[in-house]
Amino acid sequence: MKKPLLSALTLSLAVAAAQAAAPIYEWNYLIDSPLQQDASSHIVVCPDGSFVTHNHFGSKTADDAISFNSATVATGAPTNSTSENRNLLVIKHNADGTKAWALSSMLGEFDSANGAVQVGADGSVYLLLKGRVNDYAPYEVPTLVDGTGAEVALYDFNHSAHVYNQVLVKVSAEGAIRWAKSIAQDQLPLPAATSGNSSKLTSDGVTPYAMALDADGNIFIAGNYRSNMVVTGDKNATYILSPRNIASYNGDTQQAAGGTYLIKLDNNGNYLTHARFSGENTRDQIAAMTIADGTLYFVGNASGAEGQKVVLDGKEATFTNTLDNILSGAVSTADLSAKYLSIVAATPNKSKKHTTQIKALEMVGGNLYVAGLMTGGFAGASGTELCASTGTMLEGYILNIDTATGAAAKGYCNSLSIGGYTGLFGYKDKLYAYGYVMKEGLFLDEFDADFANPVHTGLATCAGVPTSYGAAFDSKNGRAVVLARANNVFKFGEVSSAKPTGWGGIAIAYKFEGSDAESVASDATTAFKAEGGKGIIRVSGAEGTTVTVSALNGTVLNNATLTGAALNIPAEPGLYLVNDTKVLVK
Numbered sequence: 001m002k003k004p005l006l007s008a009l010t011l012s013l014a015v016a017a018a019q020a021a022a023p024i025y026e027w028n029y030l031i032d033s034p035l036q037q038d039a040s041s042h043i044v045v046c047p048d049g050s051f052v053t054h055n056h057f058g059s060k061t062a063d064d065a066i067s068f069n070s071a072t073v074a075t076g077a078p079t080n081s082t083s084e085n086r087n088l089l090v091i092k093h094n095a096d097g098t099k100a101w102a103l104s105s106m107l108g109e110f111d112s113a114n115g116a117v118q119v120g121a122d123g124s125v126y127l128l129l130k131g132r133v134n135d136y137a138p139y140e141v142p143t144l145v146d147g148t149g150a151e152v153a154l155y156d157f158n159h160s161a162h163v164y165n166q167v168l169v170k171v172s173a174e175g176a177i178r179w180a181k182s183i184a185q186d187q188l189p190l191p192a193a194t195s196g197n198s199s200k201l202t203s204d205g206v207t208p209y210a211m212a213l214d215a216d217g218n219i220f221i222a223g224n225y226r227s228n229m230v231v232t233g234d235k236n237a238t239y240i241l242s243p244r245n246i247a248s249y250n251g252d253t254q255q256a257a258g259g260t261y262l263i264k265l266d267n268n269g270n271y272l273t274h275a276r277f278s279g280e281n282t283r284d285q286i287a288a289m290t291i292a293d294g295t296l297y298f299v300g301n302a303s304g305a306e307g308q309k310v311v312l313d314g315k316e317a318t319f320t321n322t323l324d325n326i327l328s329g330a331v332s333t334a335d336l337s338a339k340y341l342s343i344v345a346a347t348p349n350k351s352k353k354h355t356t357q358i359k360a361l362e363m364v365g366g367n368l369y370v371a372g373l374m375t376g377g378f379a380g381a382s383g384t385e386l387c388a389s390t391g392t393m394l395e396g397y398i399l400n401i402d403t404a405t406g407a408a409a410k411g412y413c414n415s416l417s418i419g420g421y422t423g424l425f426g427y428k429d430k431l432y433a434y435g436y437v438m439k440e441g442l443f444l445d446e447f448d449a450d451f452a453n454p455v456h457t458g459l460a461t462c463a464g465v466p467t468s469y470g471a472a473f474d475s476k477n478g479r480a481v482v483l484a485r486a487n488n489v490f491k492f493g494e495v496s497s498a499k500p501t502g503w504g505g506i507a508i509a510y511k512f513e514g515s516d517a518e519s520v521a522s523d524a525t526t527a528f529k530a531e532g533g534k535g536i537i538r539v540s541g542a543e544g545t546t547v548t549v550s551a552l553n554g555t556v557l558n559n560a561t562l563t564g565a566a567l568n569i570p571a572e573p574g575l576y577l578v579n580d581t582k583v584l585v586k
Helices: 008-017 516-521
Strands: 023-032 039-045 051-059 065-068 071-075 085-093 099-107 109-119 125-132 143-145 151-153 165-171 177-185 206-213 219-225 229-232 238-241 259-265 271-274 288-292 295-303 309-312 315-318 325-332 338-344 355-364 367-375 377-379 385-388 395-401 408-413 419-427 430-437 441-447 455-462 467-474 479-486 490-492 504-512 529-532 536-540 546-550 556-561 566-570 574-578 581-585
Touching: 023 051, 023 085, 023 455, 023 490, 039 109, 039 479, 039 504, 051 109, 051 504, 065 085, 071 085, 071 099, 085 125, 125 206, 165 206, 165 219, 206 288, 206 295, 219 288, 219 295, 229 259, 229 271, 238 271, 288 355, 295 338, 295 355, 309 325, 309 338, 315 325, 325 355, 367 430, 377 408, 385 395, 395 430, 419 479, 430 479, 441 479, 441 490, 455 479, 455 504, 490 504, 536 574, 536 581, 546 566, 556 566
Parallel strands: 039 467, 085 109, 109 206, 315 338, 355 419, 385 408, 395 419, 419 467, 529 581
Antiparallel strands: 023 065, 023 504, 039 051, 051 085, 065 071, 085 099, 099 143, 109 125, 125 165, 143 151, 165 177, 177 229, 206 219, 219 259, 229 238, 259 271, 288 295, 295 325, 309 315, 325 338, 355 367, 367 395, 367 419, 377 385, 395 408, 419 430, 430 441, 430 467, 441 455, 455 490, 467 479, 479 504, 529 536, 536 566, 546 556, 546 574, 574 581
16 A cells, blocks of 8 residues: 655654654755756765755756856856756755855766765765766866866866766865866777767766775775776876676667776775676676775676676675676775675566666664665565565665675565655664655655664655655754755745756755754753764863863864864874863774
8 A cells, every 4th residue: 555645744743653753844955957957966964064965957058057045056068969968066065054165067067866975084075976078069178166166177087079987076175176086988999889979989988876985084986887997096007997798888878788896096086906896797886885894885786697697806696587686795995805795686576577776875773774766676595575566666675784695684665656765874773764756755764673663754745746866864963964856846844945947956954853962962061071983073061161182292183162062073083182081083
């Protein structure tokens, strides 16, 4: 049976009855242009409670602009194509959702659906972008405009029309580009070239999907590639990675082909090592990654003939069917040596088919979860089906992945069509999954570790065609920040968003009632406490308390005053003195 969305009026009662934390609507901001290509794809929270959104917008001329909260923040690039040029827009938001700064592309084409964004312990923003020159002769050097207004030309970028490269960019917490590095793809003709101009060159040889940062500041990037990739290291050393499974690739990116890449780089974007996958299957890729306790976990789509294998560092994952399976793996962050590699087998829907979309991978409460949209189902290690869709249209799924073997241990399908889950986060020993239902709106589902007695909460309704994108949780303020897209207004109870002119992206915040951040901030008599975390020093105490962070030799590194009762101070790994307390930051 289809589960109805709870209205905003029944929200508090429904959640209270389940003894769960209640998400209360706070604010929304529209990211909007007059054209049709607006999309907001990724959202991440910064150590200080601010957050970053990764977007793109359409343009036909250099005067076509996009606005945030009704104020212009960027203009696009001209194109001779019949479709719109897609332009990069990255916004750093303050904790209240307002704009701190914006970064955009002045020339070039960048699609936010391909790429990723992460934030370091010091608030630096890392962007993994897929881009090319805009389709407008004479082809000019793609240029980024950072949050300070400075223009940074990508001179080492491939300037040939229609040839996509990856670009890795580091941006300071204040919005200044620190460096930008191109990861080039070669242009050699494809073995089976028939599509577009691919008989002359490989126009689209890579799709970046995921990026992660470890405690030491190293950068990990991953996805699927279909032509040789050129990566630079320290002192301009050059490394060439060659893809697998491209004999049938004809240049059509919708055709299944190519192999996984997973590369480790240092904090300056220099090559350190890469994972070496092998196998004669049809296609495999990494779609999402997360790091916990020195291990990088990844998942991605994979397909092949029954009995074919994907191999990594001696670990083998064997296909039992030709459906759209999930490749599940774990490697050491130190040297990318494999801890496990597994196939989570898909099971067919009523039409004997399967569709897998992977949208999120998170470690919550020591459990690893992957979520997305699917038709069909998934099986555990024994072959028993763990969850299945109710029809042939997309529905939401969540799988609990065994961190020792990579197999699916438990599964859940929400039976809501058409839609699914696009974000995961944890709060107070609960797993929260964010998603959408077409023609209805946005929702949040709450689970315990066994997926028992889920609580389904409606967040917003929309009379148009809503979809959801990423979600992130701000533990500093007890706030969930989410992204969505629609061609009509969203309604949050009695409050409505602005109406987009065509399609618009929207950033939305919900505060969790009774959150830890809220309860700490309200207690002005709390005794002073300092403790280390991953990239931060957590401080709590009475309002007005002076906080001094020093090196062990007594050098003062930071001074702050508690304006509430809690504060997160970004810090590099190491030992510090916070007032009189010794603190270890990992």
